[in-house]
Amino acid sequence: MVYIAVDLGGTNIRVARCNAEGQILARVGYPTRAEEGVEAVIARIIHAIQEVWPADEPVEAMGVGVPGPLDPHTGVVLTAPNLGWENVPLADRLRDQFHVPCFVGNDANLAALGEWQYGAGRGHKHMVYLTISTGIGGGVITHGVLLEGAHGLGAELGHIVVEAKEGPRCGCGQIGCLEAVASGTAIARMAQEAWARGDPVPWPDPSGVTAKDVAEAAARGDPIAGAIMDRAAFYLGVGIATFWHIFNPTLIILGGGVMKAGDWFLEKIRTYARERAMTLAYVTPIVRTALGDHVGLLGALAYARMRCAQGSPA
Structure with a gap:
């Protein structure tokens, strides 16, 4: 079973396919280009996910780290100043596109979780x-x-x-x-x-x-x-x-x-x-x-695994 991890930043979008042990199996990255607007950024995220999506293995869930205050229960990004976003239902958009559970969390919180699960905080x-x-x-x-x-x-x-x-x-x-x-x-x-x-x-x-x-x-x-x-x-x-x-x-x-x-x-x-x-x-x-530039992706992975284990609604 594999997971999709998304690290959305004001400058770059990073997306990876990972296994539960924290191995990055495939990874792509694109400039965010937030100035092009919400729809353009979401389209870029979807394209990146499609690039790493496995051909013959089911995806357990997706985890997404986003800068700025959000509601992790609904997956709505309340405000992301670096992106120019307000009240964006990101989890719903990705869930509707890929038909797997999608969990959205604050990027720094997820990075902490990643370090705890896979890095210096073990x-x-x-x-x-x-x-x-x-x-x-x-x-x-x-x-x-x-x-x-x-x-x-x-x-x-x-x-x-x-x-x-x-x-x-x-x-x-x-x-x-x-x-x-x-x-x-x-x-x-x-x-x-x-x-x-x-x-x-x-x-x-x-x-x-x-x-x-x-x-x-x-x-x-x-x-x-x-x-x-x-x-x-x-x-x-x-x-x-x-x-x-x-x-x-x-x-x-x-x-x-x-x-x-x-x-x-x-x-x-x-x-x-x-x-x-x-x-x-x-x-x-x-x-x-200890995770360096991988901390956002492994944090998103850890968050998806955590929410799945909790039985949280996707």
């Missing part, structure tokens, strides 16, 4: 996953169960407030969210602000600077870039200490493009988190994702 009943990329998302496993909340909207870890009074405005509309001060977007914004102040920045054109550019300059020893990355690490440490206190996990897993900065950045985060732990009893290992 063997842990209590863990927190945080993805630090364009935005910041998260997922929580507690007592061996994915925490989704009453309406499937739980574990929005990137939107805890860490700078309530004078923090920058987040993409969600609130002030001082962790995402607004420590995401890849935030790092790029801080670089542009440094240029606007007249700081001696190492990038001549701030309009195209990325978090990767800033991290690479920091690794070379540039003091402005180093200060920006240090600020992001500080707030990530504050956030992780908060998660330690709330969830009491045995492991913190960090993923996303910003974590490719290097070991020096991870060590800064660990240091700041330890400094803010109420007691050392809360302190647990902070590690990188």
Whole structure:
């Protein structure tokens, strides 16, 4: 028996055929091109699924990870700012097309589930996953169960407030969210602000600077870039200490493009988190994702398997 896993992002659509053991048997990817509209993106997802659909083996179910708040019970994407979607019945559309159960979940929640089932979180009943990329998302496993909340909207870890009074405005509309001060977007914004102040920045054109550019300059020893990355690490440490206190996990897993900065950045985060732990009893290992770019697909697989096991309506 095989499963179809879909990782829908603002930039790329990734689709795979997988077995229950977490092996990716076939995989394709396409640009999302969200600017073309909902119907064009759904058509692209359907085409990608058709490419990996098995010729002679039944599909047990499909799992789909989507960025943004959604209702996992109905499979309706409530809002996905990176896609420009609102109230899109994605599960129904895919179920009607392929006639197999389809389960839609928040991409960061699913990534947490994937790491727990197949990656660095194996063997842990209590863990927190945080993805630090364009935005910041998260997922929580507690007592061996994915925490989704009453309406499937739980574990929005990137939107805890860490700078309530004078923090920058987040993409969600609130002030001082962790995402607004420590995401890849935030790092790029801080670089542009440094240029606007007249700081001696190492990038001549701030309009195209990325978090990767800033991290690479920091690794070379540039003091402005180093200060920006240090600020992001500080707030990530504050956030992780908060998660330690709330969830009491045995492991913190960090993923996303910003974590490719290097070991020096991870060590800064660990240091700041330890400094803010109420007691050392809360302190647990902070590690990188073990699944890398496969985390979204394997998370979608794990979610489909979980919902099938629960007997959840498709």
